[in-house]
Amino acid sequence: MGKNLTPIALLKNRVEQNFADFKAEMLMSSEENIFENAHRIAAVTDTFEQLADSNLYLHDEDVAFLLKFYNPLELVADFINERAVEEDVDDAIEEVINTEGLEERYLTIDFAEELLKKHGKDVCPKTALLLETIEVGERYMQLMKLSELFNVDDFDQCDFFIFTGDDDKEGCF
Numbered sequence: 502m503g504k505n506l507t508p509i510a511l512l513k514n515r516v517e518q519n520f521a522d523f524k525a526e527m528l529m530s531s532e533e534n535i536f537e538n539a540h541r542i543a544a545v546t547d548t549f550e551q552l553a554d555s556n557l558y559l560h561d562e563d564v565a566f567l568l569k570f571y572n573p574l575e576l577v578a579d580f581i582n583e584r585a586v587e588e589d590v591d592d593a594i595e596e597v598i599n600t601e602g603l604e605e606r607y608l609t610i611d612f613a614e615e616l617l618k619k620h621g622k623d624v625c626p627k628t629a630l631l632l633e634t635i636e637v638g639e640r641y642m643q644l645m646k647l648s649e650l651f652n653v654d655d656f657d658q659c660d661f662f663i664f665t666g667d668d669d670k671e672g673c674f
Contacts, residue, residue: 508561508564508568509559511568512559512564512567513557515568515572515573515574516549516552516573517549517553519549519572519574520549520574522572523574523575544578544579544581544582545578547578548577548581548590548593549574552574552577559591559594563594566597566598568610569610569611570607570610571609571610571612576597576603576607577593577594580593580596580597580600581593
């Protein structure tokens with residue numbers, strides 16, 4: 502389906518899906534949550550309208566950068582929402598592109614695909630990310646118990662622990 506689409510068309514399709522997912526999430530929320538997120542809802546809606554505009558022009562590099570992320574709508578809307586001012590989507594995209602470390606803060610397509618391979622295609626990426634976070638937390642708790650066995654109060658006191666995970670891979674810290 503998406504093989505013959507231009508990059509801007511792929512971006513617009515992804516943004517439309519992002520907005521549909523966001524809207525569904527908000528509609529399932531409590532009234533209190535909707536009220537508390539009114540500013541975010543306005544930012545996401547405004548950003549969606551600007552990104553979905555048929556007259557929107559973006560440089561190829563900007564489109565390619567945004568397509569690296571699972572939810573480019575959220576990414577751009579967050580930049581607008583964080584500044585609590587009305588901002589043009591072009592300005593927000595320029596700020597987004599010039600910000601380092603976004604791959605650590607926002608789900609990328611590559612990581613989303615990796616999570617879906619691990620947790621199944623029938624799980625949405627947000628749920629897969631939550632499952633991954635829970636697994637990491639459980640591993641951390643196992644390491645904490647292991648450190649208690651060795652009477653280690655401060656991880657800086659030891660060189661490292663070797664452990665074997667559920668997947669039989671060894672790791673250390």
